[in-house]
Amino acid sequence: MATLETLSAPKRINSIDMLRGLVMIIMALDHTRDFFHIQAMTGDPLNPETTTGILFFTRWITHFCAPIFVFLSGLSAYLAAQRRTPAEASAFLIKRGLWLVLIELAVITLGLTFNPFYNFLILQVIWAIGWSMVLLGLAIRLSYQTILIIGLILVLGHDILNYFPAPQSQPLGILTKILFTAFGTVVPLSNTHLVGIFYAILPWTGIMFIGYAVAAWYRKAYEPERRKRNLILIGYLSIVLFIALRLINIYGDPAPRIEYHDQFKNLLSFFNVSKYPPSLQYTCMTLGPAFLFLAYTEKISHSWSKVISIYGAVPFFYYVLHFYLLHTLLILLFFITGYSSKDIVQIPFWFRPASFGFNLPVVYLIWLAVVASLYFPCKWFKKYKEKHQQWWLSYV
Structure with missing residues (x-):
């Protein structure tokens, strides 16, 4: 049996923080586009027949964010588990996973919609990460080789369901x-409340298990x-x-x-692969460069x-904060551009009429401003986490 010392990794690994920070920065571009681009509510930026090169790239580059973030969540879970007993690591992952599901429902949904009545619950990547952590917590007593095999089966095999x-x-x-x-599965909870499920759980669980x-x-x-x-x-x-699967064009994506x-x-069209759920082709395209x-x-x-690593060191803090900052800016520009209180209630995002928005250069400027404004808060919180040991910091 290897000792805990030989299994443990450095406290922080710079390349991991860099990669996580990079995808967090890029991720904010997609959400900025959702809130502020004039065509975000009316067009598909990935449709080769109607899009432009820069619009396609703006959406496509953000494809890398979710799978890399989920993969790194699995990687970080392993590293953190080396400092705990198997029972402690299992309990922590299950509790943190359920905590993330609660955060998705209560905090992220509100940040996305600004609807205080929660008429439309939005379940996205934090939801998928949360349940994947719960499943990893249940499987953590297995060897990492067994967990790898389960992850590969899920990632390589789930596209078979497209044929049934x-x-x-x-x-x-x-x-x-x-x-x-x-993908956009909307389930009515009542006459006035809906839940939108946009991330299928198990394909993302496979990515986390591989990580x-x-x-x-x-x-x-x-x-x-x-x-x-090995990584190369x-x-x-x-x-x-x-590339091979895309050229053969038979298996690995529900949209050939x-x-x-x-x-x-x-x-x-070659690069327009399916994210919802993450197809095998999509996963290979995004994780390969990672x-x-x-x-x-x-x-x-x-x-x-x-600088990039600062964002990667406190990803959850950054993720929550950037939604609320983006939506606050949306409200300001909503009123500045002439909309009134009668236009506030929209589905799914309040203060976001379909006719509202700006061209891409403005979207990019807003994105850069938001990312830059979050640097010092993230730097402060990173230092706070390094100097304090409160239990709740493990969940943020």
């Missing part, structure tokens, strides 16, 4: 959507050069698998690639990398 009709019975059909196929297993390469006793070789290998294999009589549209990033940046230490 969904169950028609109401309870089983809804359960299948929640676990495997959810948990890969974290074994970050043990102190593991050779850094061997870790780098699976990074390039993932990218090659994405479309051929157009236009090379630019064909290029957009593995390479981790491999090539582990020893990088520059001023820009330290």
Whole structure:
């Protein structure tokens, strides 16, 4: 049996914080577009027939955020578990997972909608991470190799369900959507309250399980050069698998690639893979570069990398805060641009009429301003967490 000392990893790993910080910064771009772009409520930025190159890129680049964030959540769960007994690690993951589900329902939904009556509950990535943590907490007594196999089965195999009709019975059909196929599944809770399920749980659980297993390469006793070789290998294999599956165009995505009589549209169609739920092609496309990033940046230490790492060190704090900041700015611009109280109530986002919005340059300016304004709060909270040991800090 390896000792706790040989299994434990460094307190903070710069490449992980850098990657997490980078995706947190990019993630804010997508939410800024949702709130402020003139076509966000009326168009599909990924439709090759109607989009533009810059609009497609603005949405497509944010595809990398959720799978990398979920993967790193699994990786961090492994590293944190090395400082606890198996029973403690299991209990912590289950409690933190349920806590995240509660936060998604109560805090994130309010930040997204600003609807104090919670008429529309929105279940997205924090919901999926929460339940995936609960499942990881239940599975944590298994070896990391077994958890890896379960994760690979979920990631590689869940697209098989695309070839079978969904169950028609109401309870089983809804359960299948929640676990495997959810995309915009709206379930009425009453005449006035709805819940929108946008992230199917188990495909994201598979990504988290893979992250948990890969974290074994970050043990102190593991050779850094061997870790780098492993990350490079699976990074390039993932990218090659994405390209091969996309060219074959049979398996790995519920929306096959479309051929157009236009090379630019064909290029957009090639990269227009399905995020809801995360298809195998989508997962390979996004995680492949993430593995390479981790491999090539582990020893990088520059001023820009330290800035990015600040956001990655306190991702949950940043994630919650940026929604409330974006929506507060939305309210200000809502009234400045001439809308009145009669226009406030909208579904799903209050203060967000379909006709409201700006062009992309303005969206990018707002995004940069929001990210920059959150730097010092994140830096302060990072230092606070380093100097304090209150139990609740493990949940934030």
